[in-house]
Amino acid sequence: MIDVATFGETMAALRALDPIRLGGATRLSVAGAESNVAIGLARLGHRVRWTGLVGADETGELVVRTLRAEAVDVTYCRVDRRGPTGLILFERRVGELTRVIYHRAGSAASFLTPADVLPALGPPPRILHVTGITPALGPGPAEAVEAAVTAAASAGTAVSLDVNYRSALWDRPRAARALRPLVPRLSVVVASEDELELxxxxxxxxxxxxxxALLEAGVAEVVIKRGADGGTVHTTAATVRSPARQVPVADPVGAGDAFVAGYLSGLLDxxxxxxxxxxxxxxxxxAVxxxxxxxxxxxRDELSLLDSLPGTTLR
Ligand code: ATP
Structure with a gap:
């Protein structure tokens, strides 16, 4: 049985050491909010399925190969020839400020429909995790989210949504119109402070x-990400806060997805x-x-590593 099913767009990711317009060295990898969560959960030993469409191209092969190598189930992932695998560029512009550039309009993933994701939900997983990025990719992906959330909730699967607002894809009123109707079917809502209003x-x-209002609408837990200030969980029974762990910042991108993976892992356990x-x-x-x-x-074995004193050498 699958513990967590998720779906969305995963892109080829290029990280540049210098401003993109100057060229220079880059590192090629893959990135996508849902697949980041999937990898985080798989590393912690959970059975995870990621579903999505990739282009008939080498970067699509890289996406699928990477997820497979990370022990993520990609049974329902497929190639769609109508568009390429999307591309995301990360540019460390100054200090800890990263600029993200997308080339994803018309990508293979934007052709996702309910028919791609519904088969991946049987037999019902314990959790379905979706993000607010997917409905912003186009009408098909929006329908896929709607259909999957409905199917999962009626099968008794807990549904988790990370709001993950992306201003490059849509504006706040459109995001709110798409995301608010999902709320009555959600068990877990994860949001940054400024995303709750969506x-x-x-x-x-x-x-x-x-x-x-979210708890009143039936959401079991509202989880707020607060960057370097940590996070908060609200349930009808209690509110719990945690400071962030003190770590040197190498690359803050992906912290939110890693946070979600840890939270859902705790829920599963x-x-x-x-x-x-x-x-x-x-x-x-x-992740940071x-x-x-x-x-x-x-x-799972590494979770306690951050308890080691700075400068520790593990032998
Ligand atoms: P992203 O979109 O870049 O993935 P996000 O905005 O979704 O990030 P954040 O709130 O920045 O998510 O980070 C998620 C969690 O990661 C925080 O709640 C916190 O626990 C941890 N975190 C973020 N920044 C830091 C930091 N500088 N030091 C330690 N932990 C951090």
Missing amino acids: VAPASATTEADRVA GLDPAARLGRAVTTGAF ASSGDWEGLPT
Whole structure:
């Protein structure tokens, strides 16, 4: 049985050491919010399925090969010849400021439909994880999210949504119109502070009101990512806060996805909210302290590594 099913767009990712327009060395990898979460969960020993469309190209091969190598189930992933595999460029512009450039319009992944994702939900997984990026990719992907969330919720699968607002893909009113209707079928909502308004009713104007409205609508847990300030979990029973782990910042991109992987892993393991959040801030810190979106994510044995004193050599 699959523990977590997820789907979305995974792109070829180029990381440049210098400004893109100057050329120079780059490192080729893959990146996608949902597949980052999938890899994070697989590293922690969970059975994860990622589904998506890639182009009939070498970067599509790289996406599938990478996920397979990370023990993510790609049974329902397929090639779609109508577009190429998307491309994302990361440019370390100054210091810790990273600029992200997308070439994803018309990509193979933008042709995703419900028919691609519904078969990947049987037999029902324990959790379906979706992000607010997928419905922004086009009408087919939006329908795929809607259909998958409906099917999963009616099969008793817990549905998790990371709001993950991307201003390059759509504006806030469109995102709110697409995401708010999903709420009654969601068990877990993960959002940054400024993303809560995209899922909460417009009548709620403070963070507390937005959280209360989501819990009232039936969401079991509202999880807030607060960057270097850590995170918060709200359930109807309690509110739990955690500071971030103190780590040197190597590359902050991907922290949110790593955080979600840690949180869902804790949920699957039956941890209480404080321990779930503790695992989330730990996996988030691993992503921040290592280069790449997912490359530095921990295996289960490595979760305690951040407890080691600075300068420790592990032999
Ligand atoms: P991204 O979109 O880049 O993946 P995000 O905005 O979705 O990031 P953040 O809130 O930046 O997510 O980070 C997610 C979690 O990662 C935080 O809640 C925190 O636990 C951890 N984290 C983020 N930044 C730091 C940091 N500088 N030091 C330690 N932990 C961090």
